[in-house]
Amino acid sequence: MRGAALLRGGLLLSFVLFITLPLAMVLLEAFGADWFGARLLPAHWTLRWFVWAAETVDLVSVLLNTVEIALLATVFTLAITVPGAWAIARYRLPLRSILIGAILFPRMIPEITFALGVARIFYALHLTNTAVGIALAHVILAAPFAAVVLVSSFEGLDPRLLEAGAVLGCGPLSLFRRVTLPLALPGIVAAALFSFLASYNDFVLTLMVYGSETVTLPVQTYLSLGNGYLSVAAAISTILLIPSILFLLGMLRMVNPETLLGGLKGA
Amino acid sequence: MSVLAPRARIESIPARVNPARLRQIFIGGLLACPLLLYLAAAFYYPLAYTLAESVTPEAGTGWTLGNYASFLGSRDGLGVLVLTLWLAFWATLLSILLSLPLALFLRRRFFGRRALQFLMMLPITIPALVGALGLLILYDRTGWFNVVLLRMHLIREPLMIDYTIRGLILFYVWMFFPYGALVIMSGLGSIDPALEEAGRVMGASPLVVFRRVLLPLLRGSLWAGGVMIFLQCFGAFSVPLLAGGDLQPLGVKIYRVANVFLDWPLASAMAVVMGIIQAGLVIAYQRAGRARHLA
Numbered sequence: 001m002r003g004a005a006l007l008r009g010g011l012l013l014s015f016v017l018f019i020t021l022p023l024a025m026v027l028l029e030a031f032g033a034d035w036f037g038a039r040l041l042p043a044h045w046t047l048r049w050f051v052w053a054a055e056t057v058d059l060v061s062v063l064l065n066t067v068e069i070a071l072l073a074t075v076f077t078l079a080i081t082v083p084g085a086w087a088i089a090r091y092r093l094p095l096r097s098i099l100i101g102a103i104l105f106p107r108m109i110p111e112i113t114f115a116l117g118v119a120r121i122f123y124a125l126h127l128t129n130t131a132v133g134i135a136l137a138h139v140i141l142a143a144p145f146a147a148v149v150l151v152s153s154f155e156g157l158d159p160r161l162l163e164a165g166a167v168l169g170c171g172p173l174s175l176f177r178r179v180t181l182p183l184a185l186p187g188i189v190a191a192a193l194f195s196f197l198a199s200y201n202d203f204v205l206t207l208m209v210y211g212s213e214t215v216t217l218p219v220q221t222y223l224s225l226g227n228g229y230l231s232v233a234a235a236i237s238t239i240l241l242i243p244s245i246l247f248l249l250g251m252l253r254m255v256n257p258e259t260l261l262g263g264l265k266g267a
Numbered sequence: 268m269s270v271l272a273p274r275a276r277i278e279s280i281p282a283r284v285n286p287a288r289l290r291q292i293f294i295g296g297l298l299a300c301p302l303l304l305y306l307a308a309a310f311y312y313p314l315a316y317t318l319a320e321s322v323t324p325e326a327g328t329g330w331t332l333g334n335y336a337s338f339l340g341s342r343d344g345l346g347v348l349v350l351t352l353w354l355a356f357w358a359t360l361l362s363i364l365l366s367l368p369l370a371l372f373l374r375r376r377f378f379g380r381r382a383l384q385f386l387m388m389l390p391i392t393i394p395a396l397v398g399a400l401g402l403l404i405l406y407d408r409t410g411w412f413n414v415v416l417l418r419m420h421l422i423r424e425p426l427m428i429d430y431t432i433r434g435l436i437l438f439y440v441w442m443f444f445p446y447g448a449l450v451i452m453s454g455l456g457s458i459d460p461a462l463e464e465a466g467r468v469m470g471a472s473p474l475v476v477f478r479r480v481l482l483p484l485l486r487g488s489l490w491a492g493g494v495m496i497f498l499q500c501f502g503a504f505s506v507p508l509l510a511g512g513d514l515q516p517l518g519v520k521i522y523r524v525a526n527v528f529l530d531w532p533l534a535s536a537m538a539v540v541m542g543i544i545q546a547g548l549v550i551a552y553q554r555a556g557r558a559r560h561l562a
Contacts, residue, residue: 091295110502117313
């Protein structure tokens with residue numbers, strides 16, 4: 001029995017190390033100086049790579065770009081998926097399963113397969129190298145999952161509550177504002193958070209449509225690595241990681257991890 | 268997807284078309300319009316554009332399959348395809364072998380189970396670029412992995428992992444195994460514990476119970492998780508772009524052909540092949556799932 005417990009503990013420990021060590025390395029690289037050779041830890045701790053990133057690649061404006069694009073993408077996604085999901089959930093539309101398939105299809109094929117066409121068309125429309133254009137591209141990634149979350153949230157609304165509201169004299173608008181919206185809010189918030197994260201983290205599509213004015217954190221990480229600044233790339237990565245970690249902590253408190261599967265996608 | 272299963276409506280609508288039904292379709296269609304128009308313009312039109320570009324000859328009018336021929340007919344092109352499938356196959360197999368014991372461990376309630384679930388979600392939630400960066404540092408010749416093994420005298424020379432095929436497979440496993448683990452965990456959760464107990468009561472050892480009771484019941488989940496991991500590996504881009512070195516699977520190759528060699532028609536043909544393979548796998552898998560469900 002004792003041996004089995006030890007084996008179990010050992011396996012779990014190696015699993016934890018397997019998962020966490022790569023990220024620990026990013027942090028060591030970002031906050032350490034003179035870390036080379038066979039040293040396990042950096043010789044000094046420093047914030048110099050963050051300062052470097054701020055000075056040489058204008059980290060602050062890169063961060064602002066990324067957040068601006070992510071906020072735009074979130075607003076665009078909600079603007080089209082809230083009514084769309086409402087229609088799918090509450091109206092008996094014809095061709096329903098084809099409709100749902102068409103909405104989910106963008107998540108079934110690798111990003112790079114449609115990123116080529118997006119790059120060509122956005123370039124022709126002068127949408128590349130603009131925050132709006134990049135946000136519009138990110139909506140392709142965010143909309144399918146947001147739609148799934150919203151449809152299931154709208155379908156879960158108890159119709160009796162809406163009827164009760166109507167019987168008690170609510171007009172359609174105040175019914176929406178005072179009954180529907182509060183009930184659907186958790187789903188809408190989840191869809192918004194997911195959309196923000198999908199845009200903030202996206203690399204593949206951004207790589208195809210970004211320009212010098214619209215460098216985002218993932219793209220800057222890649223560019224800094226390409227220029228050989230490993231520590232600067234690690235410093236940028238550290239900032240890039242923050243929303244994902246917050247998102248995970250928040251989501252794990254609220255939902256079962258399995259339900260997140262459809263939306264998260266590492267390219 | 269179960270969340271999208273049709274539900275009973277409140278309104279009872281007669282089968283024949285009546286004004287109320289028409290009005291419902293009209294308003295519903297109007298509400299769905301922005302989403303559908305957006306997807307048509309930003310996703311389906313680019314997809315069609317890529318398809319059209321892939322059959323455009325270099326000069327003049329008409330159409331050609333030359334780009335497909337030069338991709339699928341060349342040793343290089345086939346090599347890319349084989350490399351992509353090879354990486355995906357091994358990464359999937361190893362991921363399942365890692366996920367299964369993990370899911371079995373995580374089944375019991377114990378202190379820190381929630382924290383472990385959180386950890387398991389990390390690789391698929393964070394940007395793949397950051398993961399690739401950390402993996403490259405960890406498995407470098409002078410990284411922790413090699414230094415610790417050297418100090419423990421388990422190896423004499425540092426192992427070459429970064430920029431090798433086995434390294435890339437290892438990185439894929441790190442990045443994509445949670446898809447499998449989560450599916451298997453949910454499969455395990457839906458197995459009636461009474462079945463296991465029955466096996467135990469009849470005198471089967473834990474190993475026999477696992478092999479004769481759990482494993483057959485888990486077969487569907489194992490396949491589902493495996494397919495999901497395989498699709499992720501097949502479509503991988505950031506990890507091989509950063510950590511592949513000279514190894515360029517399909518996703519990276521498409522990007523290079525388009526952005527470095529500026530041969531967009533060839534890149535488009537490769538993208539179409541990639542999209543068809545992936546969509547084909549998804550559809551074949553869903554068909555198989557439905558057939559099993561009906562049987």
